[in-house]
Structure formats: C-alpha cells, structure tokens
Amino acid sequence: MTATCTATYRLYDDKADFHKKAQGIAVGLTVGSWTELPAAQQAKMEKHLGKVVSVDVVEGSGAGERYADIRIAYPDINFSRDIPALLVTIFGKLSMDGRIKLIDVHFSGDFLSAFPGPKFGIEGVRELLGVHDRPLLMSIFKSVIGHDLSELQEQFYKQAAGGVDLIKDDEILFENPLTPIERRVEACLQAAERASRETGQKLLYATNLTGPTFRLKDQARKAIAAGANAFLFNVLAYGFDVLHELAADPDINVPIMAHPAVAGAMYPSPHYGIAANVLLGKLMRIAGADIVLFPSPYGSVVMPREENMAIKHALLTTDLEADYGSAKQPLKRSFPVPSAGIHPGLVPLILRDFGHDTIVNAGGGVHGHPQGAIAGGQAFRQAIDAVLAGQSLQEAAASHAELKAAIDIWGVKEA
Amino acid sequence: MTATCTATYRLYDDKADFHKKAQGIAVGLTVGSWTELPAAQQAKMEKHLGKVVSVDVVEGSGAGERYADIRIAYPDINFSRDIPALLVTIFGKLSMDGRIKLIDVHFSGDFLSAFPGPKFGIEGVRELLGVHDRPLLMSIFKSVIGHDLSELQEQFYKQAAGGVDLIKDDEILFENPLTPIERRVEACLQAAERASRETGQKLLYATNLTGPTFRLKDQARKAIAAGANAFLFNVLAYGFDVLHELAADPDINVPIMAHPAVAGAMYPSPHYGIAANVLLGKLMRIAGADIVLFPSPYGSVVMPREENMAIKHALLTTDLEADYGSAKQPLKRSFPVPSAGIHPGLVPLILRDFGHDTIVNAGGGVHGHPQGAIAGGQAFRQAIDAVLAGQSLQEAAASHAELKAAIDIWGVKEA
Structure with missing residues (x-):
C-alpha cells in the first residue's frame, strides 16, 4: 500500500461534474495523464498516481451555493518531506483553479516522521x-x-x-x-x-x-x-x-x-x-x-x-x-x-x-x-x-x- | 519629512465610519495610541505616527457593496528593510480585521534601496x-x-x-x-x-x-x-x-x-x-x-x-x-x-x-x-x-x- 497525504477541498461551482473534476485533480497534480497511458506505463506509474478518496456534493438552494467536499490522496513518493513541497503539491496550481479552499490535511506517518513538532x-x-x-x-x-x-x-x-x-x-x-x-x-x-x-x-x-x-x-x-x-x-x-x-x-x-x-x-x-x-x-x-x-x-x-x-x-x-x-x-x-x-x-x-x-x-x-x-x-x-x-x-x-x-x-x- | 511606505486597502463595510477606521489603522499599527498622549510625548512620537493619506468611499447600491479605498502612510523608521517586516506592519494584524484586502503598496526610496531587484x-x-x-x-x-x-x-x-x-x-x-x-x-x-x-x-x-x-x-x-x-x-x-x-x-x-x-x-x-x-x-x-x-x-x-x-x-x-x-x-x-x-x-x-x-x-x-x-x-x-x-x-x-x-x-x- 502506498503511503499518502490526503487533502480535503471545498469547491464551489454551480454546474461542474465534481467527480470528473476530482479525477482531474488526482491525475493532473501527480502523474499528469493516465487513461491514455499504455498498460505497461500505468503499471510503472501506479505508485505515483493520486486517488480520489471521496466526493460529497451539496447541491444548495441558490446560485453560488452548490459545492463539493473533495478528498484526494497524494502518494508520498511524489514530494519531499517539507511543508513547501506538500503545499505546492496539494494547493499550488490548484489554489488558482476556481472557487476552491483547502479545508483539511491528513498526513502519512512517513511524512509526519520528518516533523518533531513543538520542542516544549x-x-x-x-x-x-x-x-x-x-x-x-x-x-x-x-x-x-x-x-x-x-x-x-x-x-x-x-x-x-x-x-x-x-x-x-x-x-x-x-x-x-x-x-x-x-x-x-x-x-x-x-x-x-x-x-x-x-x-x-x-x-x-x-x-x-x-x-x-x-x-x-x-x-x-x-x-x-x-x-x-x-x-x-x-x-x-x-x-x-x-x-x-x-x-x-x-x-x-x-x-x-x-x-x-x-x-x-x-x-x-x-x-x-x-x-x-x-x-x-x-x-x-x-x-x-x-x-x-x-x-x-x-x-x-x-x-x-x-x-x-x-x-x-x-x-x-x-x-x-x-x-x-x-x-x-x-x-x-x-x-x-x-x-x-x-x-x-x-x-x-x-x-x-x-x-x-x-x-x-x-x-x-x-x-x-x-x-x-x-x-x-x-x-x-x-x-x-x-x-x-x-x-x-x-x-x-x-x-x-x-x-x-x-x-x-x-x-x-x-x- | 519622514520617509514612508504607503499601503492601499479596500475595506468593505455597510456601516463603518471609514475615516475613523482609517485613523484607527494609522495609529494602531504604529504608535498604538495618540490623542491621549501628552504634548511632549506626541512631539517625541510624531516621526513614528502613521498618517491617513486618503479615504475614498463608494456607497454602493445594495447590502455588501459599500466600501472604501484607504491609503495609509507608515514611517520607514518603524520597520526594518525586509518584506516580512513590511508585510507584518501593513497587513499583519490588519489582515484579520474585517473584510479587507491589500490592493496596492508604494515604497519609500530608502526601503527600495535595500532591494536590488532582478539580477538579469x-x-x-x-x-x-x-x-x-x-x-x-x-x-x-x-x-x-x-x-x-x-x-x-x-x-x-x-x-x-x-x-x-x-x-x-x-x-x-x-x-x-x-x-x-x-x-x-x-x-x-x-x-x-x-x-x-x-x-x-x-x-x-x-x-x-x-x-x-x-x-x-x-x-x-x-x-x-x-x-x-x-x-x-x-x-x-x-x-x-x-x-x-x-x-x-x-x-x-x-x-x-x-x-x-x-x-x-x-x-x-x-x-x-x-x-x-x-x-x-x-x-x-x-x-x-x-x-x-x-x-x-x-x-x-x-x-x-x-x-x-x-x-x-x-x-x-x-x-x-x-x-x-x-x-x-x-x-x-x-x-x-x-x-x-x-x-x-x-x-x-x-x-x-x-x-x-x-x-x-x-x-x-x-x-x-x-x-x-x-x-x-x-x-x-x-x-x-x-x-x-x-x-x-x-x-x-x-x-x-x-x-x-x-x-x-x-x-x-x-x-
């Protein structure tokens, strides 16, 4: 099993196909492309591929109220054990891509092990x-x-x-x-x-x-x-x-x-x-x-x-x-x-x-x-x-x- | 004349007295208090005091549309010649104080002199x-x-x-x-x-x-x-x-x-x-x-x-x-x-x-x-x-x- 860090986003959009959007994030911010890869390439790249963990859509009742909470798991192997690398991976380009807010992060044990945390x-x-x-x-x-x-x-x-x-x-x-x-x-x-x-x-x-x-x-x-x-x-x-x-x-x-x-x-x-x-x-x-x-x-x-x-x-x-x-x-x-x-x-x-x-x-x-x-x-x-x-x-x-x-x-x- | 860096903010508020608010920023983010100071103290602190440069109010036509563009000049003497010091001064605490966005900055020549800028x-x-x-x-x-x-x-x-x-x-x-x-x-x-x-x-x-x-x-x-x-x-x-x-x-x-x-x-x-x-x-x-x-x-x-x-x-x-x-x-x-x-x-x-x-x-x-x-x-x-x-x-x-x-x-x- 690949160790991953998981990010949760709240994405507002009145019309988007949130499941497709989530899939686009998982692929776009990791291996870049997936479905068009030959099977041998897919086997090689599998461990680098982001995964959609969940997509919870809230339809809302008026314009501007529809949103989804999207969770994406990013394989640790893709980034170094520092906060800039994590932030650039999970909310670099994505921060500029629509009405989207990073609302939670869950770390892998391996990533956490690089962080001794508070000394006192x-x-x-x-x-x-x-x-x-x-x-x-x-x-x-x-x-x-x-x-x-x-x-x-x-x-x-x-x-x-x-x-x-x-x-x-x-x-x-x-x-x-x-x-x-x-x-x-x-x-x-x-x-x-x-x-x-x-x-x-x-x-x-x-x-x-x-x-x-x-x-x-x-x-x-x-x-x-x-x-x-x-x-x-x-x-x-x-x-x-x-x-x-x-x-x-x-x-x-x-x-x-x-x-x-x-x-x-x-x-x-x-x-x-x-x-x-x-x-x-x-x-x-x-x-x-x-x-x-x-x-x-x-x-x-x-x-x-x-x-x-x-x-x-x-x-x-x-x-x-x-x-x-x-x-x-x-x-x-x-x-x-x-x-x-x-x-x-x-x-x-x-x-x-x-x-x-x-x-x-x-x-x-x-x-x-x-x-x-x-x-x-x-x-x-x-x-x-x-x-x-x-x-x-x-x-x-x-x-x-x-x-x-x-x-x-x-x-x-x-x- | 005191060298200053000037920040422009857009502040949304349906009811605020924007002039009073601007004055509060100019004092609060520099000397802390002003009108209650004795004259001798004021004379000593004058060179540290922020100044309201302008307040342009746009009344708007509906709820949530009223805003003001507020310009405040911050004396250079208050902060060191680095971007963290500038940002903490002009948009540190203030960034958390209402619906406010930093929309422009103008630097003093002295502040700029610490920045050689692009090498190429x-x-x-x-x-x-x-x-x-x-x-x-x-x-x-x-x-x-x-x-x-x-x-x-x-x-x-x-x-x-x-x-x-x-x-x-x-x-x-x-x-x-x-x-x-x-x-x-x-x-x-x-x-x-x-x-x-x-x-x-x-x-x-x-x-x-x-x-x-x-x-x-x-x-x-x-x-x-x-x-x-x-x-x-x-x-x-x-x-x-x-x-x-x-x-x-x-x-x-x-x-x-x-x-x-x-x-x-x-x-x-x-x-x-x-x-x-x-x-x-x-x-x-x-x-x-x-x-x-x-x-x-x-x-x-x-x-x-x-x-x-x-x-x-x-x-x-x-x-x-x-x-x-x-x-x-x-x-x-x-x-x-x-x-x-x-x-x-x-x-x-x-x-x-x-x-x-x-x-x-x-x-x-x-x-x-x-x-x-x-x-x-x-x-x-x-x-x-x-x-x-x-x-x-x-x-x-x-x-x-x-x-x-x-x-x-x-x-x-x-x-």
Missing part, C-alpha cells in the same frame, strides 16, 4: 514556568515603537508585577537602534527578575525574532546568549518551513510562539484560501509552534467560534491517528491562545471554550485597567482563580478591588 | 539567449514524476528541438532519487546542446529549486556547479524574503523564475487577501524575480484580464516614481508570463495584451501537438513570427504545416 509543547512550557494547575496569563507590550530600553523595562516590570506568566513583544517591533534584540532581552529580563522577587513567579518573555531569513538562526543564538527564554515569530511572513527549521534546531532551546500576522490574507474567505484549522492549527503544530495565537471570537478582531474550536482541536488533540496520521512519534500539544480584545470579564467564556490548557492573553485589558497595568494583571489572575473556584466574577469582585474595577468598566460576559 | 531582468535574460527582436517561447515539462533521467532527457530534447528559448521544470518536481537536481541539470543540458547544434539557438533550463529553506543556497550552488543556467522557485511556499536573498546572492548568478503556486490562496477573493498586482507584480519584482508566471485570462486557469494587465504594468513599468517610489537605483524589469491553457491560436491575443516583452509559455500546447512536441514548438514559433509579420495565423498556416495542424485542433482566437 504545553507540558514543557508549564514545566519552565512551574505552573501546572491553571490556565496561564500573558500580557502584550502596549506601545513599543519609538520607546527606549528604560521605557520598555518599566513597562515590562509593571506587567510582570501583576502576576502574568508570559509577556510578548508587539509583533511590529523589529530590529531598531533603540531596542536591539539582545539589549531588549537583557533589559526585560532584569525587570522580570525584579518582579519575580516580589511575586515569586517565573516568567517567559517572547521576544520578536525578525530580520532576513538566512540570519534568523544567528539572531536567535545571539538573543539566547543574552538570556532570551522564548521567541515570538511571524510565521506566515516567513513561511512554515522556517518555523520548522528553527524549532528543529537543538541550539534554539526555548519555546516558540507563533503570531498569526498576515494569516487573514488566507483563512477568512469561504471560497478561497486555507482554512484556519490547517493554517493556524495543524501546520503550526507540525512545524513546531509551542504556543499559537489567533483571533478570538470574543473581542475586537473576531473569528467565528467554530473556527476557534477547530484550531483548538488541531492543537490539543492526542488522537493523532484520527486527525494527523499514523505518527511514529508523539507530537506534543501546542497552547491555543485566543487573542485580541480580551478583558477580565471574558475569562469565564475563555475557560469554558478552551479549558485549562490555554493562555489568557491581553493587551488593552492589562494596560487599560483604571488602576494601572499591575492591577490589570492582578484582575486577570483574580478572574482566573474565581472561575477555577466555581465563583462568579461578581462574587469574587466583592473581595478583590482590582477585579471589581475591571468589571466595572468592561463588564462580564457569562459563559 | 528582461534585457539580461535576452542577452543570455541572444534574442532581442521577438517574444520568447517557453515550454513546460509534461509528465516528470516517476520518470528517470533518460526519459527526462528525451522529453527535454524534443521540446528544445522545436525552437523554444526556455524550458521549465514542473513545479511539483522535488528532490527525488530518480532525478536529483544536479544530475537532472546535467542530463537536460546535454539534450539542450544536442538540440542547439540543430537549431542554432541557446536555451535556458529553469530547474526547480526545492528542499529545506536553510539549504536552498547550497542546493543552488550545487546545481550551478552542474551547469544550471536558471531556476524555477515556488516563492509563495517559501516567502518573499527567501527569493530576495537568493536573488541578491552574487553566487546565484542565473535568472530566477517565480512560480505562482499557492498564490490562489491570497489574490482571488474581492474581500480578503493581497491583490495580484502586489503579490505577483510589485513584490516579485522588488524581491528579484527575473521572470514571473501567473494564470492567463485565456486558458484553463483564469485570472481576469484587468488583473493580468495590472501585473504586467507592475513588472514592466519604468516610471518607478509613480508606481514604486523614488528609487535610488533603477529596478530591472521582470518578464511577465501569462500561463496555463496556452496554444498557438492564442498567440495574437497574448502579443496584443503583452507586446514583445513577454514569454509565450505552453505545456499541453507543445506536447499535445498532433505531430509531437517538436512540431508543437515549431507551431508556436510560426505563430509568433506570423503576428510579428502582421500576418493572420490562417495565412501563415497555409505555408506552415505545424501551425496548420495546431490551429486545426485548437482554433484561433483573434485579437
């Missing part, structure tokens, strides 16, 4: 922080562009002192003369130590890894030498293979947090692109993201809840056979991080949807707290503790001034 | 081939997966003997034991020499550069050592920065041909993504593609003609000031190559739309010729000569059996 995963990140019994809390730098090291340090300290577990750079902070990566890491980790003496907590600082692709590994090593204990990385702006190679490098021995910047160019259309569960779920996990950010369904930048749940499933599932393929090694789980527009009043909803293995991630919800960023972090921690204790936020607010101030301005959305 | 460009490629007075002709390998070196060599020879100027690998041919890159290059260039002795023509073979990102330069050097005289590259599967760094590397002293694989995940939706003139036009040219393939409006994989013309303009314009920015150095022009479904009967249309500075590119239109691939190439050359001589294809077919056979089966689309 959820358990590894928890281990680094020494926190196993609750969702984590992350805070995002607010204004960073144009600020110097001492300003960043001060802002970092305030976030850290509120009891957050992780702090991430803004994804638009690039190499610049005011705050180059190695000095930024030093300054922020000094602030982390200061806060740590007060809170007793450990902290990861995801510093933004940027610059020319072929120098990223050097940048990472330089930052690690300066003490960096995590990286933020704009995966879609660089390509999944770059994430994979950074994550697979033994020298880059810190967690990598994937930012979804530019992903909106690909997932939101119902008719084109790559679905969020593939783009921000499966591909991020096999490429080695320990932590994956994506737009939440709660806040300012929204993604439908079912898409959030599909990403969560892709990042958390341990039934690899069903969703990924017959993995020869376990694939660590990646932290799902619904982001944007998060305030303490949303914590019950987030924990209902994501459970304990998530990171509550806030920017304005920390910095915009009426009593300042320290209180902002504290209000989130109080909200998390309340939900874990089975309390309503209103009850908890009665004895926690920071949480009370937060829900007074942002309100509470009950789960 | 149209004139350089023509120089290598010694062909200055006509459009070029390219042929695409047909079936390659599962074939060995001698089969590839034979197929190569037949294409070359028909008088094509360039032959490209199939973009889905990756490193494999049957035809590894350096042996493929050797075998094909032997075939090229054999054909060259018969046709008197030179030939470029764009071999597919594939594999892990951080080993691409080594792969390229290995192929060049084996005689490679051009590369095909799946730019979107790797990222624009990788193309840029390959093109800027003095050791990679051969033309690079950009394949549009996976681009369909981003350009076709009217509401999301990155427009074709940016994705397959401007960004390809500044990143250094000498030759750019994209779906033609004529054949099997279609892109609307106006989008083709916008790509053509982006690749060919010499008025850099108007379309790119105040470039400090000239940016060579890239060959536009409308592709897919091309047969000799389309040559009048292609030359009407693209003029002489294009490459007529065919796969099935060469291999599917009733008299074989050699006649297939010849028919295309006869069609090109006819158009240049002001003849109709029917007239030319009267004295050219190969062209006659081609138009007998595929017909002629008059320009």
